[in-house]
Amino acid sequence: MATVINAPTRDEVSENNKVIFDQLEKGLGFVPNLYASYAHNETALGDYLTLQNRRSTLKAKEREVINLAVSQVNECQYCLSAHTALGKMNGFTEDQILELRAGSASFDSKLNALALFVKDITINRGKPTPEALDNFFAAGYDKANLVDVLMVIGDKIISNFIHGVTNVPIDFPLAPELIEA
Structure with a gap:
């Protein structure tokens, strides 16, 4: 335990x-x-x-894409639960949230590039593949967006680590398990 x-x-x-x-x-x-x-x-x-709560070039939905993808890679059930609730508040469906957690967004090409980039850079510990970065920029994101994405990734990693160490009880509805193919 x-x-x-x-x-x-x-x-x-x-x-x-x-x-x-x-x-x-x-x-x-x-x-x-x-x-x-x-x-x-x-x-x-x-x-x-x-x-x-800092000002950002990213929309709330984009920040939730990042929060969900990073928390899934880091297996933080607390943050997945909190951001599943916030994702729904920002207009994502349950199925879309599960897809975002897996690192893609077939329902929106720009969010798909973001989700793929975030999953890639988180798995590769800050060193994205050239393809993921190229796709991020090709989707319409710019260098200011890139910095904001990295700030949100850092923010979420801090929370993922805080929960990973403290194991405080989750006080949000529990996010469902993600079953990957």
Whole structure:
């Protein structure tokens, strides 16, 4: 059985993190366990939320493509569950979400290039194949988009690792298993 590092409660975090917990409670209705895990550190939760909420050239749907593909490669059930819910909120169907997790999007050629690129670069630890990068640019993405994609990949890897180490309980509806051919 994996070790669980419990997410701190509001009473167990710094005053600064209490303010953030209150904002999350007000905005989301609860403090997700994964976010709470960042609050073991005085500044990490605020730093992470700043990174996650930075201005981007990417649309919300594109960010969800990245979140789903990276989390699948890294086998993070927490992030897959959270981003399955967010993907649905952003207009993806259950079948589309499963396809995105597998690293493709037959329903949209531009998102397909993005999903393929993200899966490729995540599997290859930051060194995409020339074909994946060429297809990304051929789909209409530019260098500014590339930097934003890399920022979102980094953001998601941080969360995947936080959950991989803490194993905090998943407080979103559990994402279904992905059965790959």
